[in-house]
Structures are given as structure tokens and as C-alpha cells.
Amino acid sequence: MRYDKGHKDETRRHILDVASAQFRQSGIAAVGLAGIMSEAGLTNGAFYTHFASKEDLVRAVLVDALTKREERHKANLENGVAVETVIRDYLSTRHRDRAGSGCPTAALVAEIARHPKATRDAFTGKISDIVMLMAKQIRQGTAEERRRKAITIYSTMVGALQIARAVNDKQLSDEILQNALDAAVAIANDG
Amino acid sequence: MRYDKGHKDETRRHILDVASAQFRQSGIAAVGLAGIMSEAGLTNGAFYTHFASKEDLVRAVLVDALTKREERHKANLENGVAVETVIRDYLSTRHRDRAGSGCPTAALVAEIARHPKATRDAFTGKISDIVMLMAKQIRQGTAEERRRKAITIYSTMVGALQIARAVNDKQLSDEILQNALDAAVAIANDG
DNA sequence: TGTACATCAGTGAACGCGCGTTCACTGATGTAC
DNA sequence: TGTACATCAGTGAACGCGCGTTCACTGATGTAC
Numbered sequence: 001m002r003y004d005k006g007h008k009d010e011t012r013r014h015i016l017d018v019a020s021a022q023f024r025q026s027g028i029a030a031v032g033l034a035g036i037m038s039e040a041g042l043t044n045g046a047f048y049t050h051f052a053s054k055e056d057l058v059r060a061v062l063v064d065a066l067t068k069r070e071e072r073h074k075a076n077l078e079n080g081v082a083v084e085t086v087i088r089d090y091l092s093t094r095h096r097d098r099a100g101s102g103c104p105t106a107a108l109v110a111e112i113a114r115h116p117k118a119t120r121d122a123f124t125g126k127i128s129d130i131v132m133l134m135a136k137q138i139r140q141g142t143a144e145e146r147r148r149k150a151i152t153i154y155s156t157m158v159g160a161l162q163i164a165r166a167v168n169d170k171q172l173s174d175e176i177l178q179n180a181l182d183a184a185v186a187i188a189n190d191g
Numbered sequence: 192m193r194y195d196k197g198h199k200d201e202t203r204r205h206i207l208d209v210a211s212a213q214f215r216q217s218g219i220a221a222v223g224l225a226g227i228m229s230e231a232g233l234t235n236g237a238f239y240t241h242f243a244s245k246e247d248l249v250r251a252v253l254v255d256a257l258t259k260r261e262e263r264h265k266a267n268l269e270n271g272v273a274v275e276t277v278i279r280d281y282l283s284t285r286h287r288d289r290a291g292s293g294c295p296t297a298a299l300v301a302e303i304a305r306h307p308k309a310t311r312d313a314f315t316g317k318i319s320d321i322v323m324l325m326a327k328q329i330r331q332g333t334a335e336e337r338r339r340k341a342i343t344i345y346s347t348m349v350g351a352l353q354i355a356r357a358v359n360d361k362q363l364s365d366e367i368l369q370n371a372l373d374a375a376v377a378i379a380n381d382g
Numbered sequence: 383t384g385t386a387c388a389t390c391a392g393t394g395a396a397c398g399c400g401c402g403t404t405c406a407c408t409g410a411t412g413t414a415c
Numbered sequence: 416t417g418t419a420c421a422t423c424a425g426t427g428a429a430c431g432c433g434c435g436t437t438c439a440c441t442g443a444t445g446t447a448c
Contacts, residue, residue, distance in 0.1 A: 007391080008390090008391065011391080011392090026305060027220060027301065027302060027305060029218060029220035029221050030220050030305070032433070032434060032435080033434080033435065033436085034433075034434080034435090042391095042392070042393090043392070043393050043394060044393085044394075044395095044435090044436085045392070045393060045394065045395090045436090045437080045438080046391070046392045046393075047435090047436090048436075048437080049390085049391055049392070050391095053435080053436085054434095054435065054436095099304075105354070106301070107301060108301070109301070109353045109354060109356075109357045110218065110297070110298060110299070110300070110301050110302070110353055110356075110357070111218060111301070112357040113290075113353070113356040113357040114217060114218060114221065117359060120357060120358070120359035121359050123357055123358070123359070124357075124358045124359040124360050124363065127354065127357075127358060127363075128360075128363060148370045148373070148374075151351075151366065151367055151370040151371065152347065152351075152370050152371055152374040154350070154354070155347050155350035155351035155354060155367065155370075155371045156343065156346050156347040156350055157350065158350035158353065158354060159345070159346035159347055159348065159349035159350025159351070159353070160342075160343075160346035160350070162300045162301055162304065162349065162350070162353075163296070163300060163318065163345070163346060163349060165300075165301075165304040166300045166301070166303040166304040166311060166314055166315075166318075167311070167314070167315045167318060168308060168311035168312050168314070168315040169315050169319075172315065172318075172319060175342065176342055176346065179339045179342040179343050179346075180342065180343055180346045182339070183339075183343040183378065187374065198424080199423090199424065202424080202425090223400070223401060223402080224401080224402065224403090225400075225401080225402090233424095233425070233426090234425070234426050234427060235402090235403085235426085235427075235428095236403090236404080236405080236425070236426060236427065236428090237424070237425045237426075238402090238403090239403075239404080240423085240424055240425070241424095244402080244403085245401095245402065245403095
């Protein structure tokens with residue numbers, strides 16, 4: 001073969017990274033394969049050497065981006081990072097202003113709800129895992145209570161981040177992040 | 192004129208209603224003007240008698256759908272409806288399963304964040320109004336505290352509804368709605 | 383060692399299709415004289 | 416009252432464009448004998 005061993009895997013990973021950022025920044029429907037491939041430094045046709053279809057790419061991006069998030073949660077848990085720190089990072093102006101490298105759920109959840117079963121299955125599995133990891137990270141309450149708290153905190157973070165991104169008034173946007181942050185931390189530490 | 196007085200207004204309203212439902216059901220980018228016009232019983236060309244562009248329609252739909260929501264909040268406030276009732280309706284399986292007639296924020300907020308300034312301005316104004324109305328509806332706390340609660344409750348509701356819609360597991364989806372509901376009600380009544 | 387063939391990631395042009403938008407036209411009614 | 420013209424919501428075909436996808440081809444390397 002004229003390419004290094006592992007070259008194809010690297011190319012696939014590169015396309016995945018480019019697509020992942022573009023999808024989160026602009027939405028799945030608004031992003032075209034041509035734009036992804038050209039940013040990846042390849043021509044249109046090469047796409048199908050790596051993925052069966054756009055939907056196949058969407059699924060791969062989703063699993064990849066959510067798996068990275070999951071691994072971060074795992075590392076946080078192992079290193080004893082407080083859930084408060086996770087909430088603070090999530091509801092930061094930095095995260096709000098950098099959707100392309102941010103949480104795939106906040107960026108894509110409404111679109112995912114309209115995608116085929118296989119795509120939603122992949123999402124469901126990862127969300128379950130992330131909720132479980134967040135529950136373990138919470139210190140107050142029974143296992144059942146911690147799970148409930150994790151679900152509420154995650155919902156609040158996803159909703160607040162999205163509204164803060166859509167709102168066209170810096171003061172209101174900051175206020176939304178701050179209030180959701182305080183409330184989420186209070187829920188985590190309550191009881 | 193060969194049409195009744197007010198006919199054009201009625202047609203415009205009909206296009207608006209059809210578009211509003213389709214956008215919320217399928218997303219803005221995924222819906223085409225041809226599909227809207229044919230469901231409205233008209234041909235493509237007639238669209239531009241009523242709207243300047245797709246973006247103009249998007250803005251009109253957003254303002255219309257959010258104004259209707261706002262008016263419902265106003266009526267609730269005047270009739271002394273408890274905020275708990277609003278939360279219960281919002282986080283119901285019925286609302287989850289009928290996105291087309293549901294909350295435009297939950298359906299479209301991520302897409303709105305990527306639309307032009309004028310569209311985001313319209314959204315921002317309406318969100319401010321709705322938050323203020325919800326704050327007035329909350330009985331516990333100072334004005335400042337009630338505003339904070341309203342922002343948190345709204346964020347939680349929007350996030351939870353979206354995740355419940357995307358998740359492909361009825362049990363988990365119901366659990367998300369229920370937990371967010373309990374938490375939102377607790378925030379409203381707390382203090 | 384030299385030659386013929388196989389492999390395969392990537393190229394680049396082309397496919398049909400639906401998109402948002404434009405525009406010449408229709409035809410029922412209103413107005414002017 | 417009758418005729419000529421103006422109005423205007425809606426028609427329907429066409430526009431250029433970018434979409435996802437296909438496919439014959441390239442060319443550097445590996446393998447067989």
C-alpha cells in the first residue's frame with residue numbers, strides 16, 4: 001500500500017473531528033458533506049471510503065463526542081473532582097461561546113430527536129451512562145436520590161446553555177448561566 | 192378585488208400556522224417552503240405575496256408562537272393558575288409527544304442561536320417577557336428571588352423536555368420528565 | 383532481479399433532486415367615465 | 416348602463432445552486448513467480 005499503516009484510520013478520525021465541530025457549531029442539517037471534506041483537506045468522493053452515508057457519519061460523530069464526554073466524567077469521578085466543578089465548567093461563558101468544542105447534547109438534542117432509531121439508540125445509551133456517572137459524583141442522598149438529582153442537574157444545564165446561546169443580550173445570557181449554575185449547585189449539595 | 196375583504200390576512204395566518212407546526216415538528220432547516228405551501232393548499236409562488244423570504248417567515252412564526260405562549264402565561268396569571276400547573280402541563284407526556292403544537296423554545300432554541308440578529312432579537316424579547324410573567328406567578332420569595340427561580344425553572348423545563356424527546360427508551364424518558372417536574376415544583380414552592 | 387498484476391485510499395466529474403426565489407401570466411373584481 | 420382599464424392574490428414553470436451519492440479512474444505500493 002502506498003499509505004502508512006494506520007493512515008486510513010487517521011483520515012477517518014480527522015473527518016470525524018471536523019464533522020463533530022461543524023455539526024455542533026452549525027447543526028446537522030445545515031452542514032454539508034462537501035464542506036466537511038474540504039475542511040478535512042480531501043475531495044468529495046473520499047467520504048464514502050470511510051462512511052456509508054451522512055447518517056452513518058452523524059451516528060459515529062454522536063457516539064464519539066458523547067464517549068469523550070463520558071470519559072471526562074469517569075476521570076472526574078476517579079480523581080475526586082466535585083460535581084460543582086463540572087457544573088461550573090458547563091455553565092461558563094467559555095462553554096456558551098464555543099459550541100463547536102462543547103457538549104453535543106446541548107448543540108444537537110432537538111435534531112437527534114428527529115433522527116432515525118439507530119441514531120437515537122446511540123444517544124440514549126450514552127445519556128444513560130453520563131447520568132449514572134454524574135449520580136455517582138454527587139455526594140448527598142441515597143443512590144436513588146442522587147440519580148434524580150443528576151437527571152435534574154443535567155436537564156437544567158442543557159436547557160440553560162441553549163437559551164443563553166440563543167439570547168441576544170449579554171446581560172440576560174450571563175444571568176441565565178449564573179442562576180442555573182447556582183440552582184444546580186444547590187441541588188447537588190442539598191440534603 | 193375578487194377575494195373577500197380580509198382574505199389575504201386569513202391566507203397569511205394559515206401559512207403561518209402550517210409553518211409553525213412544521214418547524215416545531217421537524218426543525219427549521221429540514222422544512223422546505225414547497226412543503227409548507229402545499230400543505231396550506233397553495234402553490235410555491237404565492238409564498239412571496241405574504242413573506243419576503245424564508246427568514247422573514249421564520250421570524251414571523253417565532254414571534255407568533257411565542258406571543259401565543261406569552262398570552263397563555265398572562266391569562267394564567269390573571270386567573271390565579273398556580274405555577275405548578277404550568278410546570279405539570281409543560282413536562283407532560285402529552286407535550287413531549289406533540290412537538291408540533293408545543294413550546295417553540297424547546298423545539299427550536301438551538302437553531303435560533305444560529306439565525307441572524309433580527310431573529311434572535313425577536314426571540315430574546317419574548318423570552319424576557321415570559322420569564323417576567325413566570326416570576327410574577329411564583330408565590331415564594333422576593334421579586335429578585337422569583338425572577339431567579341423563573342429562569343431556573345424555565346431552563347430545566349426546556350432541557351428536560353428536549354432530552355425526553357430525544358431518548359429512545361420510554362421508561363427513561365418518563366423518568367426524566369417526572370424528576371424535572373418534581374424538582375421544578377420544589378424550586379417554585381421553596382423558601 | 384525483473385516483470386505483471388493486485389490492492390486500495392483518494393480524485394474529480396457527474397448524477398438526480400429539492401431547495402429558495404423569480405416572474406410572466408391569470409382572472410375575478412373594483413373603479414372611472 | 417356599458418366599456419376600458421386598474422388591481423392584486425394566486426398560478427405554475429423556470430432559475431441557479433448546493434445537496435448526498437456514484438463511479439471510472441489514478442498512482443503508489445505490495446505480492447507472485
